[in-house]
Each structure stands twice: as structure tokens, then as C-alpha cells.
Amino acid sequence: MDVLMDVRVLSVQNERSGIAQYILGLFQGYREYAGSVRLVPMSFTKAGLEDLSNEPAIIPARRPFPWLSFMVPWALRKRSDGVFHGPAFAVPPRLSMPKVATIHDLTFCRLPETVDEATVRYLARVVPEALRTSAAIVVPSSEVAQDLVEYYPHLVQKDRIHVIHEGADRLPRVGGAPPLDVPYLLHLGTVEPRKNLPGLLSAWDAVRHEHHLPHQLVLVGNRGWKTEAFLKRVGDRTDIRVTGYLPDEELARFLAHADLVVTSSRYEGFGLPIVEALHQGSRVVSTPTGVARDIRHPRLHVTAGFSEEDLAEGIVEGFQLPREDGDGMPALFAWQDTWKAHHDVYREVMS
Numbered sequence: 001m002d003v004l005m006d007v008r009v010l011s012v013q014n015e016r017s018g019i020a021q022y023i024l025g026l027f028q029g030y031r032e033y034a035g036s037v038r039l040v041p042m043s044f045t046k047a048g049l050e051d052l053s054n055e056p057a058i059i060p061a062r063r064p065f066p067w068l069s070f071m072v073p074w075a076l077r078k079r080s081d082g083v084f085h086g087p088a089f090a091v092p093p094r095l096s097m098p099k100v101a102t103i104h105d106l107t108f109c110r111l112p113e114t115v116d117e118a119t120v121r122y123l124a125r126v127v128p129e130a131l132r133t134s135a136a137i138v139v140p141s142s143e144v145a146q147d148l149v150e151y152y153p154h155l156v157q158k159d160r161i162h163v164i165h166e167g168a169d170r171l172p173r174v175g176g177a178p179p180l181d182v183p184y185l186l187h188l189g190t191v192e193p194r195k196n197l198p199g200l201l202s203a204w205d206a207v208r209h210e211h212h213l214p215h216q217l218v219l220v221g222n223r224g225w226k227t228e229a230f231l232k233r234v235g236d237r238t239d240i241r242v243t244g245y246l247p248d249e250e251l252a253r254f255l256a257h258a259d260l261v262v263t264s265s266r267y268e269g270f271g272l273p274i275v276e277a278l279h280q281g282s283r284v285v286s287t288p289t290g291v292a293r294d295i296r297h298p299r300l301h302v303t304a305g306f307s308e309e310d311l312a313e314g315i316v317e318g319f320q321l322p323r324e325d326g327d328g329m330p331a332l333f334a335w336q337d338t339w340k341a342h343h344d345v346y347r348e349v350m351s
Helices: 008-012 019-032 067-075 117-133 142-151 197-211 228-234 248-257 272-279 308-318 335-350
Strands: 002-006 038-043 083-086 099-102 136-139 161-163 184-188 216-220 240-244 260-263 284-286 300-302
Touching (some): 008 038, 019 038, 019 335, 083 335, 099 335, 197 216, 197 228, 197 308, 216 248, 248 272, 260 272, 260 308, 284 308
Parallel strands (some): 099 136, 216 240, 260 284, 284 300
């Protein structure tokens, strides 16, 4: 059975994050366990797909025709076998084969002011269409499953929603010396309003001054949208380091040697930095959203809420977390586990 997956984001995103990491993780799991399907990447060009071992199916883009809603259905018009997987919210509206859609979060519904206006309009159009026409919906956390039922009660039934956590083992395990000569706290994620970085900054200031911390606060991630005021605010501070995007091996070093990894988001569909930091052996403090609501781990502290005071208290609690795992440590999902769960969904919609 073929599973045709829309991987266009790999062709257009050089600094890969979010959905691109999700797609690469699925291919990583597929390489370790293919099962009974053949995973076929689909894009409009081979560019950016070099690190996928699978031969891609290329459907060239032709203006003014939309690629996903016109070119893909036209190219697949004679196929009824296999499954089409839209890993980025959207699927073609008309296909003879069954479809699976991944809905990563509903930020555009819950916090539309934190999202670019064009993105809100796009998702408000394609997500309902995906919910109407897909045989199965994959979400990364129980919170997103609840959101779908709340915001789209007439379009999706609970039995079509599959909660599948993302893998923790994408980054290599690295040794060697720490990347900085001072201790540090680390935040990993695109610099954008949903991440609540002003709130983290206020909490950081309160804890640093009260406890006389010698640490730096390191912000790792792409520069996003609506961030000019925040970046200007931290630009000249010596206790804050903004690194931008980091390659995987360097990112793994920063995670592994952080005194504490803190995620301050107002909302996450999943929160991949949490499990990747835990996989590297780091202590983690997170606001109560996404995967932080679904798992328990001896090196994870979940804050009581989202306020600056909650974050400050969480940072203090985070320093009390153990550095070593105790007995009965819960297993984190590996990407092979994530892929196997997707594999089961594909088989289910074909049965």
C-alpha cells in the first residue's frame, strides 16, 4: 500500500522547524520500520528532498492552478488505491483514495491575534475542509483533540481523531564541553507572540535578581512574526543571548548542557522542545499545554498556570528537579513509535 505524503515544506524551508521536523521524523521512523506500506513523498520539485531515501513523486506547479487543490487531484485522478496524508493541516478536496490529515494545533482559533492574518484566513478555510473529507485526523496531544471537538463539533467525531505523540529522538546524543562558559537557561522555539517570551523575560528578571543567578537566558529559534518590540527590548542585554536557528548537532549540545530548559507558551499543539530536551537529559519547566499535559517525567515540572508569577515559581522549582532519572522512568515516544502509530491509522482507513 502506498501512502502519498505532501512534503512541500521540505522544498521551501531551509531552516527546518515545526511541521518540517514532524515530516522528517516520520521518515526516520519509516526507515527503522516500514511495515506494510510504502511511504511516497510528494512535492512540486526534488529540491530539499535529498535527505529522504524514498523516491519522490513530483507534480510540477503550474500557475495559476493551486498545487494541492487542483494539480494533485488531477495527477491522481485515476488512482483509488493507497492513502493520501496531508501533514500540514490541508488535504486535496477531491480524491478517490482515503485521506488522513494532521492538525497540529488550533492557534488560529484560540489565539488568532498571535498569528499572521494571512495564515488565519488560510487555516480557517482548509482545516474545516480537511475535517469534512478526511477518513482520519491525527493530532499530537489530547489538548488538540479536545479543541477540535470544541471548535468543530459538527465536522469531526471523536472516533476519527487519533492522538499520536511526536518522537523525542530526532537530535543526536552529543558529548563534549558545554557550548558556553557560563551556566544558562534555554528557551527553544520560534520567536513569536504565542511563545509568551515577554512573560518569560519578566519571570527571568524576578528570579535572577532574587536568587542572584549567574546564568544567562539563551533564546534559540527562528525569528518569527510580530517580534520587533521584544527583540529590541532584549537586544542590548548581556544576560540574554539570542542565537537564532541552530543546526541539529549544535542544538543538541545547547539542550544537553542547559541548567534548565523553559517553555513559556500560552498554547502548544505538542511542544517538541520538551521531549527533545528530556531525551538529551535536561531538566524542563513548561506551562500546562500540549504534551506537558499528557506526560509525567521526573525531570519535568509543569507550572500551575501561564502568568509571570507561575513561570517564576516554575523556574525555582525546576532547579530542584533531579538531574538523574529515577526508577520507573516513563518511556518517551521515539519516532519509530510515532511512525508505527501512523502506520496503524493508514491501515485502518484502508480496511
